[in-house]
Amino acid sequence: AQTVTQSQPEMSVQEAETVTLSCTYDTSESDYYLFWYKQPPSRQMILVIRQEAYKQQNATENRFSVNFQKAAKSFSLKISDSQLGDAAMYFCAYRTGTSGTYKYIFGTGTRLKVLA
Amino acid sequence: NAGVTQTPKFQVLKTGQSMTLQCAQDMNHNSMYWYRQDPGMGLRLIYYSASEGTTDKGEVPNGYNVSRLNKREFSLRLESAAPSQTSVYFCASSDIAAGAQPQHFGDGTRLSIL
Numbered sequence A: 001a002q003t004v005t006q007s008q009p010e011m012s013v014q015e016a017e018t019v020t021l022s023c024t025y026d027t028s029e030s031d032y033y034l035f036w037y038k039q040p041p042s043r044q045m046i047l048v049i050r051q052e053a054y055k056q057q058n059a060t061e062n063r064f065s066v067n068f069q070k071a072a073k074s075f076s077l078k079i080s081d082s083q084l085g086d087a088a089m090y091f092c093a094y095r096t097g098t099s100g101t102y103k104y105i106f107g108t109g110t111r112l113k114v115l116a
Numbered sequence B: 001n002a003g004v005t006q007t008p009k010f011q012v013l014k015t016g017q018s019m020t021l022q023c024a025q026d027m028n029h030n031s032m033y034w035y036r037q038d039p040g041m042g043l044r045l046i047y048y049s050a051s052e053g054t055t056d057k058g059e060v061p062n063g064y065n066v067s068r069l070n071k072r073e074f075s076l077r078l079e080s081a082a083p084s085q086t087s088v089y090f091c092a093s094s095d096i097a098a099g100a101q102p103q104h105f106g107d108g109t110r111l112s113i114l
Helices: none
Strands: A003-005 A010-012 A020-021 A024-026 A033-039 A046-051 A064-069 A074-079 A088-096 A102-108 A110-115 B004-007 B009-013 B019-025 B030-037 B044-047 B066-067 B074-078 B087-094 B108-113
Touching: A003 A046, A003 A088, A003 A102, A010 A020, A010 B108, A020 A102, A020 A110, A024 A074, A033 A074, A046 A064, A046 A074, A074 A088, A102 B044, B004 B087, B019 B030, B019 B108, B030 B066, B030 B074, B044 B066, B074 B087
Parallel strands: A010 A110, B009 B108
Antiparallel strands: A003 A024, A020 A074, A033 A046, A033 A088, A064 A074, A088 A102, A088 A110, B004 B019, B019 B074, B030 B044, B030 B087, B066 B074, B087 B108
């Protein structure tokens, strides 16, 4: 069975600095998708970025980028120029399953604190 | 743009009471999911419905039942609530089209069982 591990329960970063959140996963599948979600105190789950496993190029969305290393089964999230609004729980997720029966497996989350 | 709507947002129950959490999506998604979120444990899948008319157990199904009423609606029922079911519950939906289809989440229901 697939598993997702986020080994950093909590991270801190100074405003305007860069921080990297780690995520590793275990799978025997060759084709899959990975996601990072942000959960602010409002409790909403907000999609931050997504990555297709068959793409070697790392995904980027403005200040957010990933370092996807398929062989190492690693999918870290880099936040550049951190802002106070980036403070939240961040969840890494893996999508498994065949077409029509997708399941998403989540890590336990990393709480990011942004220091002014 | 309503997306995924969950009701209620908050609920307090006594042990042994029953309750149904409602979820509806307006994105014409085929797949719907129920998760629970507990501190330090991330989101754990309770049940999911790949398409209208089908439901399957997830990681933590004990004590819960679900109904996929139609394509839009997917409800979660606690028949006899227990304190261990105190949690935040999220409903989500997703498209089955090819590609990196993310899940879309409701705002969650905070459920406390005394």
